[in-house]
Amino acid sequence: MEIAVHPGLASLDQGYLFEQIAEEITAFQKEHPLSRLISLGIGDVTRPLTPVVAEALAAAAAEMATESGMHGYGPAAGYPFLRKAIAESYSGLACSIAPEEVAVTSGGKEALGAVLSLFDPAIPVWVCEPAYPAYRDCAGCAGHPVQALPCRVEDGFLPKPEAVTEPGIIILCSPNNPTGAVLTAADWQMWVSFAIKSGSLLLTDSAYAAYCTDPMLPHSVYAIPGADRCAIEIGSFSKSDGFTGLRCGWVVLPRACVCACAPAQERQPLLRHWMRWLGCHSNGVSYPVQRAAEAALSPIGLQQREKALRIYRRNAASLEQFFTAAGLPHTGGSHAPYLWVQCPNGDSWGWFRMLLATCGVIVTPGAGFGAAGEGWMRFSAFGRPEDTAEALRRMEPIFRRSTREENE
Numbered sequence: 001m002e003i004a005v006h007p008g009l010a011s012l013d014q015g016y017l018f019e020q021i022a023e024e025i026t027a028f029q030k031e032h033p034l035s036r037l038i039s040l041g042i043g044d045v046t047r048p049l050t051p052v053v054a055e056a057l058a059a060a061a062a063e064m065a066t067e068s069g070m071h072g073y074g075p076a077a078g079y080p081f082l083r084k085a086i087a088e089s090y091s092g093l094a095c096s097i098a099p100e101e102v103a104v105t106s107g108g109k110e111a112l113g114a115v116l117s118l119f120d121p122a123i124p125v126w127v128c129e130p131a132y133p134a135y136r137d138c139a140g141c142a143g144h145p146v147q148a149l150p151c152r153v154e155d156g157f158l159p160k161p162e163a164v165t166e167p168g169i170i171i172l173c174s175p176n177n178p179t180g181a182v183l184t185a186a187d188w189q190m191w192v193s194f195a196i197k198s199g200s201l202l203l204t205d206s207a208y209a210a211y212c213t214d215p216m217l218p219h220s221v222y223a224i225p226g227a228d229r230c231a232i233e234i235g236s237f238s239k240s241d242g243f244t245g246l247r248c249g250w251v252v253l254p255r256a257c258v259c260a261c262a263p264a265q266e267r268q269p270l271l272r273h274w275m276r277w278l279g280c281h282s283n284g285v286s287y288p289v290q291r292a293a294e295a296a297l298s299p300i301g302l303q304q305r306e307k308a309l310r311i312y313r314r315n316a317a318s319l320e321q322f323f324t325a326a327g328l329p330h331t332g333g334s335h336a337p338y339l340w341v342q343c344p345n346g347d348s349w350g351w352f353r354m355l356l357a358t359c360g361v362i363v364t365p366g367a368g369f370g371a372a373g374e375g376w377m378r379f380s381a382f383g384r385p386e387d388t389a390e391a392l393r394r395m396e397p398i399f400r401r402s403t404r405e406e407n408e
C-alpha cells in the first residue's frame, strides 16, 4: 500500500512566500555576515506587549500555580469571559453578536484553515488577487477549487461582485493585506446583498481593523444589516495587540448563518457544525493567553494599544511621504500598516533582491501575493521608527525621482 497525502495539500504550488523570503535572506546574510539588514518585509509587530496585557498574563500564570487557581483543559471554543469580551467589542453594530457565536482560536491563520475545512470541498473559494497567501493555501489544503477575484489598480484594488460567476465562499479582507485597500459601508453593503442573493458565504478577515482611523469606515461586516445571515468573520489580536507570539484570535459564526452552499435538506445553523468541529480538533487556547486577550479588550487595554498603533501609523506616514516624493504610484498606509508600491520598471523579486543587495533592506515582492501582485512590492510599517527612518535614508538614492527618471 502506498500512503498518499491529501490531494489538496499535494496541489499547493512552491513554498510559502515568507519561507522563501527567509531562505534568500539567510543565504545573503551568510555571504555578508557584517551587513545589518532592516526588515520592511514580513508583517510581524515589533512593539512590546502593553503593560496591562503582560500583567494579566503573569497574574494568570501565578493563579495557575495555586491549588485553587489551576486550570487544565479549557473549553474548546474559549472561556466564557473572553467570548463575552469579544462579543461586546461588536456592540452597537447592525448585527448584535452573542458570546455563544464567538469561538476563541490560537490566531487568525489557524481560524482560517479551520473554517475552510467545514465545507464541502467541491465548493469554490473566491480569493482576491493579490491577497494574503494563506487564503489560497488554506483553501487548497482543504481541497477547494480556488477562483481568482481580481483587484485592479483602477478599482483601488477592491474586488467586484461581478467577477464571482458561481456561488461559493468569498474571502474579503479590509483593511487589506497587502494593498491597504479599505471597503466602505457601500462596498460592504454590495457584498452582503450579493452573498444573500447568490447563496454565497462571505469569509471576512478583520485582522487589521484596529488600523482603520476613519469612523465612517466599518470595522466589521456586521455593521451591515443582514451580514449575520451570510458572513463568518475571523479576528486576531496579533496586529492590534502584539500577539503574534502569544497566539490568540477568534471566529464569529452567527446563529442566523445557515450553510447556504449545502443541499436544501442539509440547511442547519453552521454554528452547530463549527462547534462540533472544534470539539474534536481543539482543547482550547491556554488560560493565561485568554486572560491576556481579555485585558487587551478592557478600556485600559484599548488605551494602551493606541500607543503602539500610533508608532506604526507614524512609520506608515513616513513611508507614504517618501513614495509620494519619489513620484511612485502607491496605495495603503492610511488605514493599514502596509504601503503597496509599484516597482519602477522591473519585476518584484528583482526589486526585492536589488534592495537587499544594495541597501540591506528587506521588502516583500508583490508576486508572492499572487500573479496580480507582480510589478508591486509591499513595505511594512511594523519596524522600529529608527529602523524605518534608516531604511528610507538608505533607499533614497535609489528611489530619488531624478535618478529614476534618468534610468527610465
Ligand code: PLP
Residues within 6 Å of the ligand: 043, 106, 107, 108, 109, 110, 132, 173, 177, 205, 207, 235, 236, 237, 238, 243, 244, 248, 249
Ligand atoms: N489575516 C491577515 C490578512 C494577515 O495578514 C495575517 C497575518 O499576517 C493573519 C490573518 C493571521 O494572523 P494571526 O494568525 O497571527 O492571527
